[in-house]
Amino acid sequence: MVASFGRDAFKLPSFPTSLAEVTSEWVTGVLGAPKRSDVTIRIPQARIGYGSEIGFLDIASDDPAVPSSLVVKVPPKDRRTREAVIQFGAFRRELMFYRSIAPHVPIRTPKVYVMELDAETGSGILLVEDCSQMKSFLFGQSPPTLDQLLQTVTTLAKLHAAWWDKTEALPQEVNRHDPETWNAWLADIQSGWQQWQSSPLSAHLDDAAAALCQRLSGDFVNCSNLRPSTNLTLCHMDFHIQNLFYDTASEEDPVVVIDWDSCGVGCGPHDLAYLMSLLPTLHRKDNESEILQRYHEELLANGVTGYDEEAMYTDYRIGSLLATSLQPVLLNLVALDSEALHLIGSLASRQLQMVVDHKAQQLLDTR
Structure with missing residues (x-):
């Protein structure tokens, strides 16, 4: 309360x-x-x-x-x-x-x-x-274990299931991203990727990531047809490990979610893709299939119907592409000292690699 x-x-x-x-x-x-x-x-x-x-x-x-x-x-x-x-x-x-x-x-x-x-x-x-007595996670440190990630996506699925196809009950102030707002956002992110390419951050990318960065700086507006319009729910929209606390004293319900200043109506698996995109790449790859399975099982267990694994994966793949929008945002928020360059460059590599792994860049081919 x-x-x-x-x-x-x-x-x-x-x-x-x-x-x-x-x-x-x-x-x-x-x-x-x-x-x-x-x-x-x-x-x-x-x-x-x-x-x-x-x-x-x-x-x-x-x-x-x-x-x-x-x-x-x-x-x-x-x-x-x-x-x-x-x-x-x-x-x-x-x-x-x-x-x-x-x-x-x-x-x-x-x-x-x-x-x-x-x-x-x-x-x-x-x-x-003050939740600081609980376990917390940082991008530059050891990521959550598989068990902790499974608890986390169980929590995420409960949140999404509670508002699945019921978003009309949310307050009117909640962001709902109409087409005009969506397309303006895409244009802003595309422009931001152009600035990102010209920043010192681009030096942290390998050839495949650099090529994808080039595409995002010219074709991100092609995501206009990817605006969520069905299976809508309440999303956190900044769901990553630094916005979580893990309460080891509460075995059944250990995850506390903070920082709700980006929340809005959207597609649930986009939250999940955002979370996964910021994990270390090998850790994500090792655990991704089990985490996706748990998330889908928990959606169904909490009342979601008519949403199969194929539909979920399609949304997850779209989410991996949209998650890269974080990078231009960080460029505008953070002073690029040596520490920030290293961290943000690492996060960019993780996110871009996830897009490549799921061939989500193909979604940019049609508008």
């Missing part, structure tokens, strides 16, 4: 929009904590994500209803990135999810304590459950 202590978050006259502005007085006020409570903020040295600034609040309070630790999430402090995130509607969308959708999904999401949004600017702040 979405929880809020004290005042209605949407009626507060002002709130912090950067980590530097978060004060002990503000935190204790919105939580309704005793004034003698002490709050300190920890800002991690390593960056967590690209679309927001993340801090950790340590709270010492005599009130047992006040959590001892929370995560605070605000827009990025870099001006260009901040403007891009706000224009994208990230905070507006995430707050809408936690307010209107999270109470009804059959999977675990972080408990929310405070949600605040400036309706005019789209800036906002979130105070949410």
Whole structure:
């Protein structure tokens, strides 16, 4: 359930929009904590994500209803990135999810304590459950085991099955990607691939990936006929291992899904393809068939009908191609220092190789 202590978050006259502005007085006020409570903020040295600034609040309070630790999430402090995130509607969308959708999904999401949004600017702040004591994953470290991935896709299938062919029940604010919006997005991504090709990232590609990159920079708009129109459901649309926590203390339901600022109506296997495309290539190949089978079995077990494995694979293959849209987005969000060049170059190679492995580039041949 979405929880809020004290005042209605949407009626507060002002709130912090950067980590530097978060004060002990503000935190204790919105939580309704005793004034003698002490709050300190920890800002991690390593960056967590690209679309927001993340801090950790340590709270010492005599009130047992006040959590001892929370995560605070605000827009990025870099001006260009901040403007891009706000224009994208990230905070507006995430707050809408936690307010209107999270109470009804059959999977675990972080408990929310405070949600605040400036309706005019789209800036906002979130105070949410601190899940950092759970197991987490990073792209540059060891990926989830097969058992952990199977639990993850079981969770994903439950989410998709719950809204399968029922998306009319979702709030009107949820993105539904009409044809005009879809085609404009394709054109933006194609233009972004052209910039990507001219960036230092292109040096990280082998010949096959470089050739595919060239095609994407000229033919991505040919995906216009791939817009999802049937078997629609609620999708996370940024479903990858860094947006998951794995709670080893909960054997039956260990997966907690975070960062819902991209969620919208779409095709479920596209979420799955996105997840798989960002795994190390050999790890993906070794486990892909078993993971696809589990996902399909769980869809059927949770009530989806009339959707066979062939149809699922067709959607998964399309999803592998569309997943590459992440690369131009990252190019606009991330300062390309040596560490970022290495990481993003590695992720690009993984995603492009998955397209090649499933011959999904053939989908660009017709418009």
